[in-house]
Each structure stands twice: as structure tokens, then as C-alpha cells.
Amino acid sequence: MLARVAEHLYWLSRYVERAEATARLAIAASDTILDLPDGVPYDWESLMQVFGSGDSDPGISEAEVMEQLVLGLEHSGSIRASIAAARENARVTRDLIPKDAWVALNELHGLIERQSFASFDRSSRIRLLKQVISSCRLWHGCLMASQARDVGWLFLRLGDRLEHADMVSRLVDPRVTQMVPGASTRWTSYEAIGWQNLLSALGGVELYRHSARNRLRGSDVLDFVLRDTKFPQSMASAVDRAGQLLGDLPHQRVSPDLMKGIVGGLEELDFERLTPDLLTQNMDWIQQGLVTLHEHISSEYFFFQSNPS
């Protein structure tokens, strides 16, 4: 497989995953605030700091955040920008992906572009977000059924899993959940709502119930989304899979062991005794580790330097 094409497939997957994860986050946040009493504010600014450009306005409103997260063009992580970028990468690799997968992506792109010029009230927003998720699921289904299991598949999956690990690290950030287990926050009396928010952003509410068999507890939820390998959307699952994929790549030019180093700090974390700063710090380390890993993959596989003779 051409090095250039492998890179496009890798980014294609990253952008699709980014769009889906952002849609899940936006739905979960929208759901949460419906359950909060009037006096309890939701910190939209922090959410934008974690998912947006990092320098959002203080006092930014729900509507503005949603507009930026979903349709914003100036914000490169918005769903609209992600789907547009995914489609550009798919256009270049169209000869290698199943036609129905391309059609799913292309239709989603059309839907979002039309939406941006229409009114964007709460119910049409939720409808669009659900459509984004189901289109992304359709995309995955088409790949599962028809994508060749060759080296291109490895890069598609690798992009997906690395992006997912990155998104999980952002979702559990206390600035997004607005809570840590045990610590007292202005949210304490609504703790269950916050943890439910996190689980639902990862599509894991039911699996958590089956696995934990108790009421929602912060430390259990964090353990579940970060360390439980039976939950396919957990950090641990994403990292394990990415490690396997690195091991399967031609000539194993990037060591699978690098993955372990990135999440090594998680093993020692005691979720019962966690300060917000410590959790944020750990998630930042993971994000930096993922960036370094990405640079490694790029230089080993995408920027072709091998001497041919």
C-alpha cells in the first residue's frame, strides 16, 4: 500500500471517530443540563477548553458552544469540520473503501452542509447529532462487512483507536465531567447525573450497569471507562487494540510497547483518592503520549525516506 494512501486512511478514520465522539459528547451534555435544577450552572467554558481551541470566552452560552462544536468551521474539531476532512481523505482513497461506506459519509456530509444554513434549535440539533452517530455507525458497519483486511485496514483501525483513546482522555477530564470521585464540588448533590453523562457519552450506560451491579459511583465509573478491557470503548480497550495493530504493521517499525508507556500512569491511580488536578494531569500526559506516538508512526510509515537501492 502506498505510504501516502495509508496516511489518508489513517486520518480518514481519525476524523470519523472525532465526529462521532463529539456528537456523543454534545448529546450527553444536552441531556445533562435538562436534569439540572436552575440554580446549578453548567461550565460550558471548561468544556470548550477541553474540546475546543482552548481560549474560549468566559460565560459562553450553551447555544454558542453547540454551534461551535457541531457546525463551527473556524473550530477544526467541530463535527462539520471533521466530516468535511474525513470526506476529503475518503475522496483520495475512494478506490479502496467500500462504495456503501463512501455513500454513508457523503450523505452525512450533505446533511450537515444543508443543516448549517437552516435554523438550529435544540430539537433539530439533537436530531442531527443522532444522525451523525448513526451514519458513523453505518460507516463502521460497512467497513466491518466489506473492507479488505490488508495493511490499509490496520491503518484505518489504528487511526480510529488512537483518536478514541484521545477522546476518552478528554471526556473524563474533570473540566468536562465537572467532578472527581469523593471530592466535594458544587455539583455533589447531582453526582449521579454527571457520571451518567460520562457513561452515556461513551455509549456505556448499560454495560456499566451489567458490570458494576451497583448505583453509580465515581470511582467505579472511572475504573470502567479507563481500565476495563471488557468495555470496548474504554481507554484500556483502545490502547490494547492500538498496540496489537502496531505489532501487525509491516516490519514493526513502531514498537507496540510504546502504548503501555502512554497509559502506564493509570495503573497506579487510586480513584478513591483523586484530586481534580491529578486526574487532569494524567489525562494531559496521555494526550501528549498519543501525540508523540502519532509523530512516530508518521515518520516511520508516511514520510517515505528509505533508500531504494
Add this chain to the structure above:
Amino acid sequence: MIQVTPEIAAGQFFDELIKADGQARPGADSLLNFLKELSPQVLSEKRAALEAAIKSQGISFLVYSDSMNIDRSWPLDLVPRVMRASEWNQTEAGLKQRLKALNLFLNDIYNEQAIIHDGVVPAELVTASHHFIGLASGVRPLFDTWAHICGSDLVRDHSGQLFVLEDNLRVPSGVSYMLENRSVMKQIYPELFRHHQILPVSQYASDLLDMLNALSPRPVDHPVIVVMTPGIYNSAYFEHSYLAQQIGAELVQGSDLFVDSDNCVYMKAVEGVSRVDVIYRRIDDTFLDPDVLNPDSVLGVPGLIRAWRAGKVSIANAPGSGVADDKVLYAYVPEIIRYYLNEVPLLDNVLTYVCSDPEQRAYVLDHLDELVVKPADASGGHGIMVGPHATDEALVTRRAEILENPRVWVAQPTLSISTTLTVTNDGDLAPRHVDLRPFVLQSSEQWCSTGGLCRVALQEGSLVVNSSQGGGSKDFWVVADEAHD
């Protein structure tokens, strides 16, 4: 809903579906019956379904002249053009004959040049053509074949006779739209395909693959074939990607390839490097190799011509093939067929005046307002002046251009090219002018598409069918002859 226009009734235009008396042409009767019974509402539903299918499948082309380079949906008309298999078979034989002769010509002019020594084709027409590549001289590609893929444009005049309007031997495009048009039409009109004997077009991809496989310089079972594209900003990128997918080849850009000291071409893959046997290139000659052709080309591969000359890689079409689709040379094709094959041309040329010839030039200048004047080496309909539709100013300008450099101009009578019912902007059916581009392949043997890409001028009275200039397209049906014919 369907009415015969006065022009068709008077025999001024040949209509592909309806005779002058309003009756259906043989092969088109059940299509016309179907169209007659189609209510305006169903017609507009079908039209919406067709547009949605094209949009969701992303069948598109890029237009440069817009303020932004945007992907436009491919314009496909709801009404197909129909031809009976008996007529098609004769046409196909004529096209194959033509390509065979053109390949003998190319092999000759880059080697012995017998046709020049025998005085059939003037030397300056060949060597002064800027599609002539000196570095190609002395090369003998496999099967002595240079133009492996040819798209010739056919038109029909008012008498019903088919003519070749031009040959495209450099990087002929459009075949993906022929294939996609059919696939969309089958979704829109399942009922028609059930009741017609419409010959399939889908074997083109297999034929193309067979043709390219035969070109491999290495005797291997699965030669490495690549489709070489200038990239996603090329207007035909959709087609490059589509064809690569259909034949299972890698879609490469110049930067993905390099030529090593062993003169072999390699591609840069995540697994390492792998040798390339056949390049189906979709970039123009001049961009192929910055070492020896256009040094500014970032699309090409340094050393590619060296690899090709050494016989380590096949390039389809071979560099320098464009000499044979020059519009001046076109005038000599009937002679070329007689010279190499000793056969009567099965398909006629349109009468063509070559402005480098003083007598013919005088005639052209005297009849400028009646003729179509074309530059010898442009494509996509650019630079064409249709005399009867031209302003006085345009006529004056063109006259000066011809006098200044006669070699680059040819002229042809304005043809009353045939029409086919087409859905108009108002949702009615009205006749619009059409042409046809079949695709012929040649390496170890010859293959021809079943039918071709039918293009239609969407504006009333217009003769411009190019999609970049507002033309549309139609599915083209070759239908089996009825038993009693």
C-alpha cells in the same frame, strides 16, 4: 407530451428516437411508448430520484472556471439514446479499424517513417507537431502499439450517416461516466431494463484490465498496474479513482513513484518499495518526466522516460501518441487507413479543410461564417468558433488568427448533428443535439465498449456538449435487433 418539432419533420435534423413521420425508430418503440405514458408527475419523481442517486454516490466532476474549484454533480438526462445492435456492430468495426491504422502510423513515424517517405503525410505535420516527442523515436512498445485507449467522438448528420468528428489519443476521458450512467439508470428504470434487450456495458473494466495486463514487461501472472493521476484537483479525478477501483490498481501520484538506477519504476509503499510494470497515466505527456520534458512538472516522475525507453515499464498511452489526434492530421486519417491496411475506411471523416494548404485556406476564409473553425490541438471544446453563430467581431479575429498561423487551424462544415429527446429545465421533453464517445482498447488484441458516453447539449439549439461548458450526458443503449428485422 411528445411532439415532433418542425425541424425533425422537415428532415433538417435526424432524431435518434423518432422518424420524421413521428413514428418510433426501430429499437426505440417501447422506450417511446413508456415515455408517452409517463405523467409529468412521475417524470419529475424519476428526475428527483436520479439526481439524488447521483448526489449520494458522489458522481461528480470538477469545474475550474468557477470562483472556487467545486465538485459538481454529474448531469445525466433521464432519456437514453438508443441504437440497434446491427448498426452498432458496423460502427465498432470501423472504430477498431481506425485505431489499428493509427497505431501503425505512430509506430511508423517514430521508427521508419515510411508514410512520410512515400509522400502520403507531409513531414512537417509530424515533426512540427508539438505532440511529437523526439525521445520516443526508435522505441518499439509491446505489440507495436502506442495508443492503447482511444475515445473517438462520433456525430450523425441530417441524412443519418455517422461520422468521426475527432480522435482522442492522449488521455481520453469519460468512460467512468458511461459506466455510472448505466448503473444509475438501472436503479431509476428497472421496468425498462426488464423489457428491453439492452446490452450491458460493465465488461469494460475487465477488458481494460486484460489490455493493461498484456502490456507487462515482466512475464508475471499479476503485473503491478497503477493509475497515475495529477490528484484530487484534476477535473477527472473522480474517473481516475473510479477506474483504479474497478481494475484493482493502485491510484498513484507522481510523488509516489521513483525510477532507480536499474531503470525500473518503483512505488513507495508502507511495506517497502515494489516494482511497477504498467502505468495507466492520466496526465499529459509534458508532465510525465521533469528530467527531459517540462522541467517544472511536479506531477511527473524524474527518469520515467528513461525507464520507458529501456522497456522496463509500459505507459498507456505511450508518450508521443498525441501526434495522431492532432486535428490537422485527422484530415489524413482516411488516407492512413488505406495506406497501412489497404482497406476502405468503414467510418467516414467529416469533410475537413486544412488551413496550411493555400487552396483550402482560401476557401475557409471565403466561407468563414458557414464553417466551424477549430484549433488543431485543443480539447474540451475550447477555442472552437461556430461560424453561423459567431459575432462579426469573432469572425474578424479568427480571420486574422488563421492568416497569422495557418498550420494550427482547421475548418469543417457546420453539421446538423442529430437530436434525442431530453428533459428540459421546465420538465418537458424536447430534442437536443447529441454526440457519442465510444472507447476502443488495443494491446495484444482489440476491445470496444458497448456503445459509449453520449453527451448532450442542454440548451436549445446549442451544439456544445462538453460537461465543462454546460453539456449533459445520456445513457446509451445498444439494443438487440428484433427477430423480424
